[in-house]
Amino acid sequence: MEIGPQIRGADAVIKVLAAHGVTTVFGYPGGAIMPIYDALYGAPVEHLLSRHEQGAAFAAVGYARASGKTGVCFATSGPGATNLVTALADALLDSVPLVAITGQVSTAVIGTDAFQEIDVLGMSLSCTKHSFMVTDIDELVPTLYRAFEIAASGRPGPVLVDIPKDIQIAMLDYKTPLLGLMAEPQADASQLAAARVLLAKSSKPMLYVGGGVGMAGAVEQLRNFIDVTGIPSVATLKGLGSITHDSEGYLGMLGMHGGKAANIAVQECDLLIVVGARFDDRVTGRLATFAEHAKVLHLDIDVAELGKLRRPDVAIAGDLRQILPAIAQPMAIAPWLAEIAGLKAQHQWNYDRPGELIFAPKMLNSLANKLPEDSVIACDVGQHQMWVAQHMWFRRPEDHLSSAGLGTMGFGLPAAIGAKVARPDACVVAVSGDGSFMMNVQELTTVKRRQIPLKILLIDNQKLGMVKQWQQLFFEERFSETDLSDNPDFVTMASAFDIPGRTITHSVEVDAALDEMLNTQGPFLLHVRIDEAHNVWPLVPPGACNRDMMDEMEKQT
Amino acid sequence: MIYNLALTLVQQPEVLERVLRVVRHRGFKVTTLDMQLAANGTTQVDMVVESERALELLSHQLNKLIDVTECKVLSAEQLSTKLTTRLSTRQIQPASALNA
Numbered sequence: 001m002e003i004g005p006q007i008r009g010a011d012a013v014i015k016v017l018a019a020h021g022v023t024t025v026f027g028y029p030g031g032a033i034m035p036i037y038d039a040l041y042g043a044p045v046e047h048l049l050s051r052h053e054q055g056a057a058f059a060a061v062g063y064a065r066a067s068g069k070t071g072v073c074f075a076t077s078g079p080g081a082t083n084l085v086t087a088l089a090d091a092l093l094d095s096v097p098l099v100a101i102t103g104q105v106s107t108a109v110i111g112t113d114a115f116q117e118i119d120v121l122g123m124s125l126s127c128t129k130h131s132f133m134v135t136d137i138d139e140l141v142p143t144l145y146r147a148f149e150i151a152a153s154g155r156p157g158p159v160l161v162d163i164p165k166d167i168q169i170a171m172l173d174y175k176t177p178l179l180g181l182m183a184e185p186q187a188d189a190s191q192l193a194a195a196r197v198l199l200a201k202s203s204k205p206m207l208y209v210g211g212g213v214g215m216a217g218a219v220e221q222l223r224n225f226i227d228v229t230g231i232p233s234v235a236t237l238k239g240l241g242s243i244t245h246d247s248e249g250y251l252g253m254l255g256m257h258g259g260k261a262a263n264i265a266v267q268e269c270d271l272l273i274v275v276g277a278r279f280d281d282r283v284t285g286r287l288a289t290f291a292e293h294a295k296v297l298h299l300d301i302d303v304a305e306l307g308k309l310r311r312p313d314v315a316i317a318g319d320l321r322q323i324l325p326a327i328a329q330p331m332a333i334a335p336w337l338a339e340i341a342g343l344k345a346q347h348q349w350n351y352d353r354p355g356e357l358i359f360a361p362k363m364l365n366s367l368a369n370k371l372p373e374d375s376v377i378a379c380d381v382g383q384h385q386m387w388v389a390q391h392m393w394f395r396r397p398e399d400h401l402s403s404a405g406l407g408t409m410g411f412g413l414p415a416a417i418g419a420k421v422a423r424p425d426a427c428v429v430a431v432s433g434d435g436s437f438m439m440n441v442q443e444l445t446t447v448k449r450r451q452i453p454l455k456i457l458l459i460d461n462q463k464l465g466m467v468k469q470w471q472q473l474f475f476e477e478r479f480s481e482t483d484l485s486d487n488p489d490f491v492t493m494a495s496a497f498d499i500p501g502r503t504i505t506h507s508v509e510v511d512a513a514l515d516e517m518l519n520t521q522g523p524f525l526l527h528v529r530i531d532e533a534h535n536v537w538p539l540v541p542p543g544a545c546n547r548d549m550m551d552e553m554e555k556q557t
Numbered sequence: 558m559i560y561n562l563a564l565t566l567v568q569q570p571e572v573l574e575r576v577l578r579v580v581r582h583r584g585f586k587v588t589t590l591d592m593q594l595a596a597n598g599t600t601q602v603d604m605v606v607e608s609e610r611a612l613e614l615l616s617h618q619l620n621k622l623i624d625v626t627e628c629k630v631l632s633a634e635q636l637s638t639k640l641t642t643r644l645s646t647r648q649i650q651p652a653s654a655l656n657a
């Protein structure tokens with residue numbers, strides 16, 4: 001056991017980060033975390049100053065999702081900690097490994113409503129995988145080690161460590177703790193055999209691939225499984241990038257804004273193989289009619305997902321890297337593959353649009369085709385997010401960052417900052433909407449401060465587009481509070497942060513403008529005005545079966 | 558439906574809050590609750606919960622909590638015997654012993 005000289009708790013925090021290979025943390029200082037910021041001064045761990053704690057936490061999420069490493073963020077007590085909550089919840093729903101370290105008022109005054117005191121441990125219960133408040137200096141280092149272990153193990157998630165100020169300045173003997181490895185579920189042979197029997201009996205199997213594949217580092221195993229079995233596939237929002245986009249039986253995203261071919265194929269299949277996915281309502285539509293004739297084989301690291309919403313015929317909890325190769329076998333499914341090929345040909349996207357205005361789906365498809373191999377797209381939330389999912393393509397799941405489970409507007413810009421820090425050689429583009437962009441627009445200062453060369457593609461319909469679309473379809477066109485025509489002049493605003501940019505409004509300008517954005521050294525904002533009448537199609541209405549998708553023509557009749 | 562659970566928890570000040578939050582959020586109602594700190598550093602919680610939902614929806618989520626080391630499902634008789642024994646044991650203890 002390594003024993004060092006006595007150091008402050010705050011210095012031990014930085015030492016634990018360094019021991020875990022953390023080179024960058026994201027945060028914002030304040031009173032109760034000052035000793036930790038003092039320890040950071042001159043330390044080998046780089047700190048990226050955000051301009052709001054939510055921005056710091058989303059940058060840590062973007063860093064984690066783009067790199068596969070655990071993201072780390074700092075905030076002070078009270079408002080600093082409460083500002084982290086949205087990003088912690090986002091990381092919980094999207095299973096992102098994150099360690100959030102918050103300063104707390106000194107132990108002697110906890111519970112006295114001290115200045116900037118709030119019960120952070122209590123607040124953390126519903127938005128973290130686990131949380132700690134350190135009240136004993138000897139527990140500080142073991143607790144931080146445990147936090148990193150919990151964040152990254154099993155189904156990953158956010159862990160919060162609340163550290164009172166007196167603990168930060170207390171002295172300790174730094175010892176590297178010895179932790180027992182956390183037990184992971186192991187697939188047993190009988191379950192694997194049962195899965196192979198299900199596969200052998202199926203003539204119309206379908207893979208439903210979720211974010212768990214990327215989180216498990218099982219992309220190669222999944223692609224090999226597809227090569228061996230030939231089983232056609234669909235992906236969730238978080239699963240995009242797991243399957244090679246141009247592979248033969250791949251039908252893209254399923255669900256509320258999925259492709260028609262994807263949704264029909266899932267309804268038609270006789271065996272649904274669910275890999276690292278969780279039957280989210282945005283995926284299934286009306287649950288009772290989702291793949292209603294199919295048997296279900298559910299594979300996930302999290303036992304609690306198995307049978308949560310749909311009873312599986314065979315369920316295997318364990319590491320997808322081991323399960324997928326263990327059940328792969330050649331399949332005789334030629335007639336089904338012909339049916340899939342027919343569906344795919346019948347439901348190709350059509351990018352021909354009359355008129356001079358910019359058609360965002362076509363622009364995003366062009367962007368995908370122009371991006372260099374090492375690229376990351378960080379999305380915001382709304383119509384543009386669904387267009388990105390439908391019309392762009394990704395080489396790896398870590399190249400597509402999108403707030404899927406929580407659907408947090410304001411995710412895109414800070415997540416892109418974190419991604420660019422994690423992968424400095426990658427081309428990082430934040431695709432945002434005029435509603436979402438304003439939710440964490442203060443992070444443009446972070447871009448300016450560090451001259452982070454990320455690109456911002458701002459798709460502007462002067463509307464809170466997705467809500468407006470639902471008002472149009474389901475609320476009798478009563479457009480309550482969705483008009484954003486009083487947006488600021490975005491290019492002028494960007495210039496105030498030393499970020500060059502331009503505005504385009506016509507489809508003929510798109511190609512040159514995308515090239516200019518991608519070829520500019522340093523950050524760039526491309527502001528794209530689109531027709532506010534454009535909506536996201538197709539769409540499964542709320543509560544409907546996935547087979548009953550609306551498309552644009554139906555809306556007009 | 559009525560379910561009887563016996564939980565073994567790590568002794569942490571907030572552990573009961575964690576358990577009760579999950580019970581409520583996952584759609585279950587606590588109708589009986591008994592908690593005792595054990596000498597071996599664990600906390601024993603026995604509870605009866607009520608819900609229209611299947612028990613696995615709760616037990617799996619409870620098992621995911623880091624500080625839940627065991628979540629056992631008991632029959633009504635088992636739980637009733639356990640609670641009766643524990644309550645009768647407590648009644649013969651003086652208040653000072655309980656506070657010790």
